[in-house]
Amino acid sequence: MELFVDFQWWTYIALFAAGLLSGSVSPTFGIGGGLLNVPILLLAFSSLLGDDPGSTATATSLALIMFTSLSGSISFVREKRIDFRIALTFMIFAIPGAATGGLFSNWLKKQDYEIDIFQIIFAITMITIALYKITTILIERRKRKLSLTSDDEGHLELEKAKEEMKKPWWKQTILYRDFEDKRGVAFKYKAKLMPGVFIASVGGFIGATLGLGGGVIYVPILTMALGIPAAVATATSTFTILFATPIAVGIRSMDSVIRWDIVICMALGAIITANIVPRFLHKVKSEVILSGFWLLAMSAAVRLLIKVLTDIRI
Numbered sequence: 001m002e003l004f005v006d007f008q009w010w011t012y013i014a015l016f017a018a019g020l021l022s023g024s025v026s027p028t029f030g031i032g033g034g035l036l037n038v039p040i041l042l043l044a045f046s047s048l049l050g051d052d053p054g055s056t057a058t059a060t061s062l063a064l065i066m067f068t069s070l071s072g073s074i075s076f077v078r079e080k081r082i083d084f085r086i087a088l089t090f091m092i093f094a095i096p097g098a099a100t101g102g103l104f105s106n107w108l109k110k111q112d113y114e115i116d117i118f119q120i121i122f123a124i125t126m127i128t129i130a131l132y133k134i135t136t137i138l139i140e141r142r143k144r145k146l147s148l149t150s151d152d153e154g155h156l157e158l159e160k161a162k163e164e165m166k167k168p169w170w171k172q173t174i175l176y177r178d179f180e181d182k183r184g185v186a187f188k189y190k191a192k193l194m195p196g197v198f199i200a201s202v203g204g205f206i207g208a209t210l211g212l213g214g215g216v217i218y219v220p221i222l223t224m225a226l227g228i229p230a231a232v233a234t235a236t237s238t239f240t241i242l243f244a245t246p247i248a249v250g251i252r253s254m255d256s257v258i259r260w261d262i263v264i265c266m267a268l269g270a271i272i273t274a275n276i277v278p279r280f281l282h283k284v285k286s287e288v289i290l291s292g293f294w295l296l297a298m299s300a301a302v303r304l305l306i307k308v309l310t311d312i313r314i
Contacts, residue, residue, distance in 0.1 A: 007048075012265055015240045017270025022064065026074035026270070027278045030222075030234030032065035032241050033215015033270070034058070035297045038122055041262070050257060054118025058129050058211030059256035062249050065213040067267040071274035076235035079278055080181045086191060086222070087239045090200045094214060094244040097204025102251030104220070107210050109255055114310055123305035126308050129216050130298035136220070137291055174271060175185055177232075187262040196225035200240070203305055208248030213241045235278070 018040050026033040049056040076082050107170040108117060135257045177193045203217030220256065222233035252258070 001014040001100050007261070011045075011048075011281070015262060015265035016269040018044070018062075019266030019271075022266060022271035023068050023071065023270030023271075024277050026065075026068040026213075026215075027075065027234065027238055027274050029215065030219040030237035031215030032207065032245065033068050033124060034061045034062075034065060034207070034210065034212035034249040035216065036268075037061035039126075039297075039301065042070045042119060043234075043307070045262070048259060048262060052109070052116070052257070053099070054122070055105070056257045056259060058105070058118055058122065058209070059252045060259045062208065062213070062252060063258050063263045064266050064270065065211075065241060065245050066249060067263070068270045068274050069094055069213065069238055071271045072238040072278060073242045075278040076276050078182065079235070080179075081232055081235040081278075083175075083228065083248035084239075085175060086193070086197075086226070087236045089152055089193060089197050089304050090218065090236070090240045091243050093197055093200040093239055094218070095247055096206040097201035098214070098244040098248040099251060100201075100202075101205035101306075104205070106255040108209075110200055117240060118210075119304060123301045124211060125206065126193045126301035127298055127305070130294040130301065132234050133220075133294045134291060134298075137225075137294075148208065156192075156290055175183055179306030181231075185231070185233055188228060189229055189232075191226045195227065196221045200224070203260065204244050204248075207241070207244065208252065212289045213245055215241055220252025223256065 018037075022033040022037055022040075023038055024029070026298040027268075038057050038061050038236065042053055046053050049060075062132035067193050072080070097299070105118075111206060112180060113118070127180065173192065177190075177191065178186075178188045199221050200214075200218060202305050203221070206217055207214030218240055219230075219233050222228045222236060223230055
């Protein structure tokens, strides 16, 4: 494919701006950025996506996520906020899920449906996730994140930690963490690995199929199922996405069109903000931002679904 053949000057600027937005959203919420990438591509740049816009948009989004997750991961490594043990455990399950999702996407593309099935599945999935996220935020808004509970229970937890750490690493199901990041923010928590890590394969599958990266599944698992603080969960999710996504991109590229010209333009912007944003996340109260983001994501999904359904020829 000859790069940039269809582009006008304003297209470069618009794609670069979209990349800046994607790069800021990705590390903030620990997602690949596909929740915004795909709707932006389908709603604002559909003329660049050819005859199969849904498949092209999701595949192109996955390729862009490789850059945003790399940039975000480098920044999070510098901030010392990634739980590498949990990230590596997640990868064991996420990578096969991503491979399976890529193969499923290729099969789905060959079915030649009269409607763009990728856009419909993406929109319905995003609406469902957004509703779940907003509901969770409302339920949890008054709950405080507790580390190892009260002082009376601290000694008991310490003894449990010592016993757990005596086990071989492959038998450890509960991890105890006590560290500070580069900014001096303290994190003390216990993470229950099972059964949450098994669901990581679902995140990899959904991410590869819909061009999301998988963070929309990883972060809820890390925070709610494993009990990891949100700041560590977003960093760990971003690092997991970095290794799971290339597998999906390789498989999707066999049968789907990836617009690498779009990827390059957006990546130039995304790399900038994905490097800057993690430095300031420790100062941000995420509840309001999260609520606004998911409302925006749901609105984009509803608009996308309406667009697809109204385009169906009866």
